[in-house]
Amino acid sequence: MAGSRPTTSISQTSSANLFTSRLLLLLTLLPLTLAAFAFLLQWRGGLTDPITRWSPDHHEFPGMESTSGSIKDTVRNSGSGCTDLLGQSHSLSFPYFRDWKFGFGSDLKPKICITTSTSAGLEQTLPWIFYHKVMGVSTFFLFVEGKAASPTVSKVLETIPGVKVIYRTRELEEQQAKSRIWNETWLSSFFYKPCNYELFVKQSLNMEMAIVMAREAGMDWIIHLDTDELIHPAGAREYSLRQLLLDVPGNVDMVIFPNYESSVERDDIKEPFSEVSMFKKNYDHLPKDVYFGNYKEATRGNPNYFLTYGNGKSAARIQDHLRPNGAHRWHNYMKTPNEVKLDEAAVLHYTYPKFSDLTSRRDRCGCKPTKEDVKRCFMLEFDRAAFIIASTATEEEMLHWYRERIVWTDKALNLKLLRKGILTRIYAPMVIVQRLRETGVFTSVIASAQKVLSSVTNSSTAGVTSSSKIGHDGESKATARRVLQIPDNAAFSSAIPPLSPPGLEGIYMEM
Numbered sequence: 291m292a293g294s295r296p297t298t299s300i301s302q303t304s305s306a307n308l309f310t311s312r313l314l315l316l317l318t319l320l321p322l323t324l325a326a327f328a329f330l331l332q333w334r335g336g337l338t339d340p341i342t343r344w345s346p347d348h349h350e351f352p353g354m355e356s357t358s359g360s361i362k363d364t365v366r367n368s369g370s371g372c373t374d375l376l377g378q379s380h381s382l383s384f385p386y387f388r389d390w391k392f393g394f395g396s397d398l399k400p401k402i403c404i405t406t407s408t409s410a411g412l413e414q415t416l417p418w419i420f421y422h423k424v425m426g427v428s429t430f431f432l433f434v435e436g437k438a439a440s441p442t443v444s445k446v447l448e449t450i451p452g453v454k455v456i457y458r459t460r461e462l463e464e465q466q467a468k469s470r471i472w473n474e475t476w477l478s479s480f481f482y483k484p485c486n487y488e489l490f491v492k493q494s495l496n497m498e499m500a501i502v503m504a505r506e507a508g509m510d511w512i513i514h515l516d517t518d519e520l521i522h523p524a525g526a527r528e529y530s531l532r533q534l535l536l537d538v539p540g541n542v543d544m545v546i547f548p549n550y551e552s553s554v555e556r557d558d559i560k561e562p563f564s565e566v567s568m569f570k571k572n573y574d575h576l577p578k579d580v581y582f583g584n585y586k587e588a589t590r591g592n593p594n595y596f597l598t599y600g601n602g603k604s605a606a607r608i609q610d611h612l613r614p615n616g617a618h619r620w621h622n623y624m625k626t627p628n629e630v631k632l633d634e635a636a637v638l639h640y641t642y643p644k645f646s647d648l649t650s651r652r653d654r655c656g657c658k659p660t661k662e663d664v665k666r667c668f669m670l671e672f673d674r675a676a677f678i679i680a681s682t683a684t685e686e687e688m689l690h691w692y693r694e695r696i697v698w699t700d701k702a703l704n705l706k707l708l709r710k711g712i713l714t715r716i717y718a719p720m721v722i723v724q725r726l727r728e729t730g731v732f733t734s735v736i737a738s739a740q741k742v743l744s745s746v747t748n749s750s751t752a753g754v755t756s757s758s759k760i761g762h763d764g765e766s767k768a769t770a771r772r773v774l775q776i777p778d779n780a781a782f783s784s785a786i787p788p789l790s791p792p793g794l795e796g797i798y799m800e801m
Contacts, residue, residue, distance in 0.1 A: 400510035403429035405500035408517045409436030416732045417563045417723045426532025433496040446739040466495040477785045485655040485667035497614035513605040518640045525634030543627035548572035548602040549637040553698045562643035563723040573791045593671035600791030603637045616785030652680035
């Protein structure tokens with residue numbers, strides 16, 4: 291018996307070695323087999339490569355997966371200047387009448403709407419609208435004036451499914467004059483002031499009206515954005531705002547998107563959404579030591595880390611007693627909203643991306659170009675400085691100032707801040723807008739609307755009369771909210787204005 295033990299031990303060792311060898315062989319062959327199988331599927335067209343899916347020469351984005359075959363429907367180039375600017379496709383097509391419906395009228399949840407107050411032209415509003423349609427937004431409430439309210443622009447916007455155009459008419463102003471907001475204190479510090487303050491109040495009144503319209507349309511979420519801002523839904527399971535908000539817990543009332551600011555690298559940008567890929571990250575998305583350690587270099591002599599605001603924008607869940615809290619936030623008359631701040635998603639703010647933005651902002655404000663007078667017109671230091679330089683300098687001096695303060699021409703500094711994480715490259719919006727332009731979406735919208743314009747007489751007058759009515763008989767249902775009984779102890783949080791990011795004094799506040 292004692293002599294048989296070594297034989298048994300050797301046998302057990304051999305079995306263990308054999309098992310180990312087979313296991314290693316299996317672990318080696320399994321990934322090779324799977325890789326070969328995946329290659330075969332992709333080669334035969336049965337599998338989509340997630341990297342090539344987002345390459346510039348790939349055509350599919352969320353909401354477009356059903357598109358098949360070549361696009362055959364074409365329209366003739368009308369020769370419009372807008373058509374030339376918005377797309378150079380040789381074959382102008384109208385794909386969203388086919389498979390590019392972007393979910394309009396679908397039962398997909400959640401239903402998201404965006405409201406904005408704008409005076410921008412088609413070259414800015416069309417890419418803005420259709421980019422967000424790709425993101426999953428189904429409805430847009432556009433409060434238009436200036437260029438945006440002109441027949442050549444507004445009539446195009448009215449032909450887009452899911453877009454509601456509201457004109458700033460006398461009837462609208464009379465409706466908003468009855469708003470309960472005028473009798474409350476949270477916005478009162480902005481009343482009866484010019485330029486940015488007037489716009490801030492106007493935006494808040496429009497947001498109040500948009501809440502009512504969103505409820506009537508069955509929306510789940512509402513977002514206020516300007517037409518120089520794009521939602522960047524990073525962190526979601528797919529590049530989709532709808533997916534991002536779908537994953538938000540049901541007890542959350544408001545979602546805050548920190549904003550990133552465009553960092554243009556040239557002074558001749560024409561189409562910011564298609565040409566800008568570098569952005570400065572928000573304080574909330576950076577380690578404090580990285581933010582404050584690189585603050586001076588990232589500021590480049592400007593008044594603050596960002597040129598303009600740094601407190602982001604927000605999405606609110608549609609619910610009873612919802613109200614605006616200025617252009618950046620929402621609030622509730624009956625409770626303090628439960629809010630979360632996203633740690634990856636952001637609003638991309640294209641700030642002064644074109645040299646012409648200096649003069650266009652100047653032309654919209656009648657303040658005197660003095661350091662004292664601009665304080666009553668603009669909330670942020672950089673806007674004040676930009677207004678003064680645009681009002682007093684020659685074009686050559688303005689261009690020099692623009693290059694020094696706004697354009698990022700120092701490649702060594704750019705590379706350093708990119709490595710530090712202060713700057714980042716974001717390509718997805720650029721790729722999406724470029725593909726929308728190349729497939730002829732924008733030009734097709736314009737061409738279709740021009741047929742309507744040519745067949746309708748006195749269209750601008752008729753459009754204003756009909757579109758300005760929000761409720762029955764032209765009476766806004768927002769007015770009825772004035773009679774809502776509010777508890778005496780209800781807390782009215784003051785409206786949140788555009789705020790600059792933390793300055794170097796923030797180092798001592800953190801200590």
